[in-house]
Amino acid sequence: RAMEDLCQGYWYPIYAFLRHSGRSAPDAEDLTQEFFQSLVTGDALNSARRDEGKLRSFLLAILKRQLRDRVRHDQARKRGGARTHVSFDAMEASERYELESKDERDPEWLFHHAWAQDLLAGVREKLRESYLVVGREGVFDILLPFLMWDNEPPSHREIATRIGSSEAGSRIVIHRLRTKFRDLLRNEVSLTVRSPEEIPEELAWLQSVLAGK
Numbered sequence: 567r568a569m570e571d572l573c574q575g576y577w578y579p580i581y582a583f584l585r586h587s588g589r590s591a592p593d594a595e596d597l598t599q600e601f602f603q604s605l606v607t608g609d610a611l612n613s614a615r616r617d618e619g620k621l622r623s624f625l626l627a628i629l630k631r632q633l634r635d636r637v638r639h640d641q642a643r644k645r646g647g648a649r650t651h652v653s654f655d656a657m658e659a660s661e662r663y664e665l666e667s668k669d670e671r672d673p674e675w676l677f678h679h680a681w682a683q684d685l686l687a688g689v690r691e692k693l694r695e696s697y698l699v700v701g702r703e704g705v706f707d708i709l710l711p712f713l714m715w716d717n718e719p720p721s722h723r724e725i726a727t728r729i730g731s732s733e734a735g736s737r738i739v740i741h742r743l744r745t746k747f748r749d750l751l752r753n754e755v756s757l758t759v760r761s762p763e764e765i766p767e768e769l770a771w772l773q774s775v776l777a778g779k
Contacts, residue, residue, distance in 0.1 A: 573602045575688060579622075579680040580629060581659045582666065586673035587633075591660045598659075601629055620768065621758035622681050626674065682775040685758075689750045696746070705729055709743050715776055 580601055584594035605628075666676065690713055697706035708728050711719040726736035755768050 572605070575684065576625060576681070577602065578659060578662065578684055579677045580625070582663060582680040583626070583629065583673045583677040585663050586676045591663075595659065597633075601632060604628075604632065619760060620764070622678065626677055678775055682772050685754060685772065686751070686776070689747065689754050692750055692754075693743075693747055705739070706743075709740060712740050712743060713747055 577598055581594050581598045584597050585591065589597065690710070693713075694703065694706050697703050708725065711717065722733050722736045722740070725731075725740065726733045729736060729739065731739065752765060752769070755765050755772070756762065759765060759768050
């Protein structure tokens with residue numbers, strides 16, 4: 567189950583790296599499946615260095631190693647067969663990649679950018695679920711802009727009107743939302759680094775990547 571969660575959470579950065587490296591959509595799909603299949607069977611994990619550090623660096627190192635070791639005739643292997651199938655929407659992958667900025671930076675940059683985006687999206691979804699449990703999903707959707715880093719959020723006055731609160735009350739609600747988000751984000755990041763001491767550095771890295779630096 568843990569490996570399935572890993573595949574579900576991190577397949578797109580792998581796919582994006584492969585596409586940005588010049589692979590066709592079908593070939594990238596096959597290679598993404600093959601990558602996670604190797605994780606499931608343990609072959610790649612056994613050959614990887616245990617001192618790669620952060621999870622993103624660890625997985626990227628495994629992927630690069632596999633691409634170096636993969637012989638040409640393996641690319642023509644038939645999909646499926648007896649291999650373990652990792653669930654991901656190939657159509658979603660292709661469409662999402664086409665929407666990516668045609669940045670000239672290398673595939674590794676796109677891998678890291680997709681990693682950061684997906685990590686934050688996962689945290690936002692977990693926070694949404696906590697609001698859903700108490701019947702406040704609508705409030706979460708109104709407040710969602712305060713968790714996005716690409717656009718200016720609405721004014722507190724507008725939020726107060728939409729949630730039926732005073733402006734002071736809306737500030738408290740937004741503060742609580744951001745606090746919960748930071749706690750969830752910190753916890754999620756803690757799962758991708760070797761020690762708690764690395765968390766602040768990884769959080770700073772996330773912010774710099776999403777800022778396009």
